Amino acid sequence: MNIWTVILIGLKEISSHKFRSFLTMLGIILGVASLVGMSALVQGMENGMREAMEAIGGIEKVSVIQQDLPPSQSHLSDQVVGITMDDVEALKQNATLTKLITPEMNLGRGSVVTRGNNMMRPFIISGTWPNALEMNSHVIEHGRMFNEIDDDLARNVCVIGTEVRDELFGERDASGKEIIPLGEQININGELFTIIGMFQRYESEKQKKQREYEAANPTPERSGPQRRTGWGGGGPGGWAFRLKNTTIYMPLNTMWLKFKTASGTNSVPERTLDTLNIRISSAEEMDEALQQARNILMQTHFSLEDFDFRTQENWDANISAQIRNYRLSGGIIAAISLIVGGIGIMNIMFASITERIREIGVRKAIGATTYAIFIQILVESIVVAFIGGILGILVSFGLIEILKIAIPNDNEPVITFGALSFAFTISVLVGLFAGLLPAFKAAKLDPIEALRYE
Amino acid sequence: MALVELKNVSKIYQVGDEEIRALDNITLDIESGEFISIIGPSGSGKSTLMHLLGCLDTPTHGTLTLDGIQIQNASPMQLAAIRNRKIGFVFQSFNLLPKLNVAQNIEVPMIYAGVPARERHERVMEALKRVNLENRARHRPMQLSGGQQQRVAIARALINNPRIVFADEPTGNLDTHTGETILSLFRELSQHGHTIVLVTHNPEIAAVTPRKIEIRDGKISLTLDERLSGKNLHIQS
Numbered sequence: 001m002n003i004w005t006v007i008l009i010g011l012k013e014i015s016s017h018k019f020r021s022f023l024t025m026l027g028i029i030l031g032v033a034s035l036v037g038m039s040a041l042v043q044g045m046e047n048g049m050r051e052a053m054e055a056i057g058g059i060e061k062v063s064v065i066q067q068d069l070p071p072s073q074s075h076l077s078d079q080v081v082g083i084t085m086d087d088v089e090a091l092k093q094n095a096t097l098t099k100l101i102t103p104e105m106n107l108g109r110g111s112v113v114t115r116g117n118n119m120m121r122p123f124i125i126s127g128t129w130p131n132a133l134e135m136n137s138h139v140i141e142h143g144r145m146f147n148e149i150d151d152d153l154a155r156n157v158c159v160i161g162t163e164v165r166d167e168l169f170g171e172r173d174a175s176g177k178e179i180i181p182l183g184e185q186i187n188i189n190g191e192l193f194t195i196i197g198m199f200q201r202y203e204s205e206k207q208k209k210q211r212e213y214e215a216a217n218p219t220p221e222r223s224g225p226q227r228r229t230g231w232g233g234g235g236p237g238g239w240a241f242r243l244k245n246t247t248i249y250m251p252l253n254t255m256w257l258k259f260k261t262a263s264g265t266n267s268v269p270e271r272t273l274d275t276l277n278i279r280i281s282s283a284e285e286m287d288e289a290l291q292q293a294r295n296i297l298m299q300t301h302f303s304l305e306d307f308d309f310r311t312q313e314n315w316d317a318n319i320s321a322q323i324r325n326y327r328l329s330g331g332i333i334a335a336i337s338l339i340v341g342g343i344g345i346m347n348i349m350f351a352s353i354t355e356r357i358r359e360i361g362v363r364k365a366i367g368a369t370t371y372a373i374f375i376q377i378l379v380e381s382i383v384v385a386f387i388g389g390i391l392g393i394l395v396s397f398g399l400i401e402i403l404k405i406a407i408p409n410d411n412e413p414v415i416t417f418g419a420l421s422f423a424f425t426i427s428v429l430v431g432l433f434a435g436l437l438p439a440f441k442a443a444k445l446d447p448i449e450a451l452r453y454e
Numbered sequence: 455m456a457l458v459e460l461k462n463v464s465k466i467y468q469v470g471d472e473e474i475r476a477l478d479n480i481t482l483d484i485e486s487g488e489f490i491s492i493i494g495p496s497g498s499g500k501s502t503l504m505h506l507l508g509c510l511d512t513p514t515h516g517t518l519t520l521d522g523i524q525i526q527n528a529s530p531m532q533l534a535a536i537r538n539r540k541i542g543f544v545f546q547s548f549n550l551l552p553k554l555n556v557a558q559n560i561e562v563p564m565i566y567a568g569v570p571a572r573e574r575h576e577r578v579m580e581a582l583k584r585v586n587l588e589n590r591a592r593h594r595p596m597q598l599s600g601g602q603q604q605r606v607a608i609a610r611a612l613i614n615n616p617r618i619v620f621a622d623e624p625t626g627n628l629d630t631h632t633g634e635t636i637l638s639l640f641r642e643l644s645q646h647g648h649t650i651v652l653v654t655h656n657p658e659i660a661a662v663t664p665r666k667i668e669i670r671d672g673k674i675s676l677t678l679d680e681r682l683s684g685k686n687l688h689i690q691s
Contacts, residue, residue, distance in 0.1 A: 005565055163596070238503045362549045365510060366610065367538020367566040369531055447510050 003379075006372075010380040013352075014387075024348045025388035027341025028430065032423045034337050034394025037399045039332035039419035044411035046323045051204050052240040053315055059238065059283045062290065063310040064276040064297070071304055080306045082272035087307075090300045091278065097289035100279035102135040104128045105255045107189060113168065113248065115186045120167040124247040125188060127255020131199040135277050138244070150253035158188070158260070163245035191258050194367050202241040206411050208299045213409040286311065301309030335426070341388070342430035349381050349438035360442055361450025370443045377439035378432070385431020389424045396423075455522065456483035457617060458507060459647055463516035463671075465502050476502040477513070478672040489644035489659035491652040494669035501622070504594060504653045508620045509533045510540055521617050526660070536634065538566050542611030546623035548603040550595035550610075557591040561609045567614055581609040585639070597665070607612035608639060618649040625659060637662050 014021040026039045053059065069077055095101075099152070107125040130145050132138065160181075165171070169181045184191050203211070231360050254435075260270040281291035290309055296306055353360065360373055368376075394413065403413050461597040465477040476499045484507075494500040505511040506518060509525055512533070518525040518671050523539055528536065543549075544647060550559045556604050557578045564574045582588045588678040595603050604624060611619050625633030631667065641662055652663055 012553065031650070142543075358549065359551055361546075361552065363562070363566075364534065364551075365508070365536055365537060365543050366563045367614075369534040369566075372566060391465070448505050451510075 003095065003375075007383060010378055010383040013380050014168070014384060017352075020348065021384060024384055026215050026390060027344040028338065028385050028388030029341075029392040029395055030336065031338030031341040031430075032389050033399050034370060035334035035423040035426070036370055036393065036396035036419050037330065037403065037413070039423075040329065040332045040396075040400055040413035040415045041403065042323060042326045042330060042437050043414040043416055043419070045326065045345075046319065047414060048204060048206055048411040049319045049323070052106045053312055053319065054402070055137060055202060055204075055240045055244060056079060056454045057312075059281070059312050060280050061135065061393050062278050062280060062286075063295075064278065065270070065308055065310050066306060067308045068306070069151070072146040075140040076296055076304055079302065079331070080304055083276050083307055084271045085271060086295055087276060087300050088273075090296050090392055091276075094296050095278070095289075097281055097285055098278045099281050100131060100277075100278075101360065102129055102277045103252060103273045104132070104275040104277065105260060106274040107255070107259060111189050113164070113186055113188050115168040115184070116373050117273075118168045120164065120246075122164055122246045122248050123162075123243050123421060124304050125250075126247070127252040127259075129252055135279055135365055136244070138247075138249075140197045141200035142180045143195070144182050145197055146249070150251050154251060154253040154257045156191060156193045156250075156254060157196045158186070158193040158250045159199065159247050160186075160195055160249075161199050161245040161247040162201040163242070164248060165198060168220050188248065188250075189259065199244070199247070201257070202244040204238055204241055207238060207241065209412070210409040215428075218404060294426050323385050338426055338430050341427075341435040345381055345384055345431060345434040346438060348384075349377060349435055350441070353377060353438050353442040354373070355363050356442075357445060357453040361444050361447050361453065364445070364447035365451060373445075374439045374443035377442045380437040381435025381438065382428060385427050388431075389427035392427060393424060456486040457486040457517040457521060458482075458490075459508075459517075463506065463513045463518055465499075465511070476653075477506070479516070480672075480674055482667065482674065484511070484618070484649065486649055487644075488665065489641070489650050489652075489663045490665045490667065491567050491654060491663040492667050492669060493654055493657060493660045494675075495540040495655055498669045499669065499672040500653055500669045502622055504622055505616075507651065508543060509536045509562045534566075538563060539614055540617045542614070542616040542619040544604070544611050544619065544621040544624045545633070546626040548600070548607045548627070549597070550603055550606055552595055555592050555594055556587065556606050558597065559606055560613055563610060564612050567653075568666050579611060581613050584612075585609045593610060596599050596624060599632075600628050604628065604632075604636050605639065607616070608636075608643075612643070617641070618651065622653045623655070624652070625656075626654075633659070649653045 025037050053414075064210070065085055066083055069080065084242060085103060088101055091101050105127045109123075110123065111121065111125050112119055113122055113125070126132070129151065130147055133140065133145055138158065145159055146155070150157050163177065164180055168186060169179045169184070171179065173179055179266065181195050181196070187193075188196060256269055261267070263270045278293060281287060290311075293309070298305070301307065345409075360368075363373065400415055402414050459478055460482040463477060463480045463482075464475060466474055469475045469655055477500075480503065483668045486550050492500050492503060502511070506513055506525075509520065509528070510533075512518075512528065516526070520536065520628045523536065525533070525536070527657055537543075550556075551562065554562070558613075563575050564577065569577070578591070579588070582591055585608055587602060587605055587609070590598060590606075591604065595606065598606065604627075608619075608624075611621075624640070625636055628636060637659065638654065650663075652660065654660055664680040666676075667674055668678075
């Protein structure tokens with residue numbers, strides 16, 4: 001007897017008790033929906049967390065930073081040269097596993113940017129190369145990035161983030177139009193700079209949704225005197241976007257000549273870079289790429305180990321670990337509801353075979369083998385779970401829509417194919433295990449006793 | 455060689471410390487094409503005998519051969535296959551599957567025998583014709599009268615062309631008139647060469663068969679064979 005006939009018999013059995021079968025499936029349906037829903041929420045959370053990491057350059061970005069000499073070399077501390085353009089050139093020539101190198105000189109946090117009466121202290125005022133755009137995942141929305149010519153001529157030009165514009169110019173003019181301050185001049189630590197470009201506004205998905213939500217549902221006016229209500233919110237990693245929005249970039253040579261002459265010795269401008277960022281080809285080659293870069297830098301630093309690497313590996317591992325924990329704990333809770341569904345199936349299957357003892361006796365008398373009865377009951381149970389699993393997946397899409405409405409200002413839950421197939425597989429397995437015991441009980445019924453059963 | 459051969463067959467049940475001999479040293483042959491009845495009061499062991507003959511059970515002692523196959527050592531799997539292909543059952547309470555319609559009920563033994571769907575359909579139609587229920591194929595058992603249900607059961611019992619058909623009180627749940635039609639159907643089948651064993655407690659019903667075996671206390675107490683005596687015998691019960 002082939003498997004399709006058995007499945008057909010199972011389907012017939014299920015359809016002859018539609019309501020009862022539906023109630024039985026309900027456990028599986030809700031279990032699958034909660035498993036998928038939970039996984040979608042965690043996926044949304046993970047997307048939110050990764051987003052911030054991507055915003056500051058992703059896992060492939062590595063910073064070469066300065067450090068004190070190790071104790072064994074500390075007597076040579078007057079020989080230390082720091083990270084300089086020599087390192088940049090050496091890496092550029094030799095580091096084959098590194099695909100992008102961006103030097104940076106920064107103004108300290110005490111720097112002040114003014115325009116008219118407005119004043120602000122940006123997080124980042126950097127002199128750098130045009131490829132900083134790629135390195136730090138910046139996108140110019142208005143105007144242009146400075147180029148090599150601007151750099152060669154050390155022009156007083158800069159590119160700003162939207163938050164800088166907001167502070168110095170305001171976001172919108174009286175007519176509600178967005179202000180684009182291209183060509184305007186701002187004063188950075190006493191030097192006048194012309195704005196030639198502005199980045200797009202960076203925000204996390206959550207911030208964006210929050211903003212849209214607030215636009216749609218304006219909060220009632222606060223009572224009392226007018227005030228700024230702070231920077232809170234933005235979700236995990238919100239600061240990464242804030243950082244990018246309060247950035248000012250200028251050409252490296254401009255920074256060097258205009259701001260570093262005073263801090264050098266003997267009228268030679270300060271040579272050391274504040275940051276040297278490199279981007280490796282792929283995260284899998286992290287170890288090799290860092291070893292290569294280290295070998296090169298050891299040469300330019302005359303074997304003095306006054307540098308170190310800083311990667312985002314910890315952050316990445318943190319996110320993975322955190323997500324794994326959420327996924328596991330949520331998964332266990334959702335799995336409990338699936339198991340409850342399985343117990344429901346088992347219960348109904350036991351009731352169903354007790355109801356059908358005579359039928360089983362008849363089937364055995366007319367030639368059904370123990371195996372055929374076993375398979376029939378097992379397949380019935382699996383078919384219930386199978387249909388329940390499919391309905392559960394459909395319901396989970398509805399559940400996600402409800403979640404989206406319930407949390408309009410948080411990361412959007414994301415259903416993944418993996419979650420769907422996992423939940424579905426589990427539900428079918430639950431059906432299989434729930435059917436084993438009843439099927440075994442039915443199969444070992446003695447035909448004579450079963451025929452006599454009233 | 456007879457179709458069914460029982461040699462010194464006993465069936466012993468152990469109930470607590472007590473040993474119950476449901477069948478005690480029975481020797482019996484049933485020839486192919488025979489129409490035979492097994493009679494006896496309830497508790498006599500006739501049901502146990504039918505269960506053994508029908509391969510629903512195996513004897514404790516003795517040998518039982520059906521169509522040349524030794525039954526006493528067969529595995530449950532083999533017994534199921536033998537029941538499926540060589541034996542048909544007709545029960546007192548019809549025992550049709552209530553959720554299947556008439557045609558599907560008749561089809562079930564063929565499904566277990568692995569008959570392809572197209573052939574199953576043809577054979578169901580043939581069988582329905584034989585029991586005059588062609589126009590009831592899509593009815594549920596509960597929509598039929600008792601006599602019709604029993605005819606469906608007979609059609610089901612015959613569908614795999616069994617070597618032998620057992621009818622356990624086939625008229626027990628029917629009124630006298632309907633019972634007679636069922637009995638005449640059996641007689642007709644017998645005339646067509648089917649081997650039929652009627653199991654009953656009622657001597658009047660047993661009267662339709664040429665040969666009668668009476669069981670009492672697990673033993674054959676009387677064998678009556680019209681073919682040997684040449685006249686109708688009155689049975690003392």
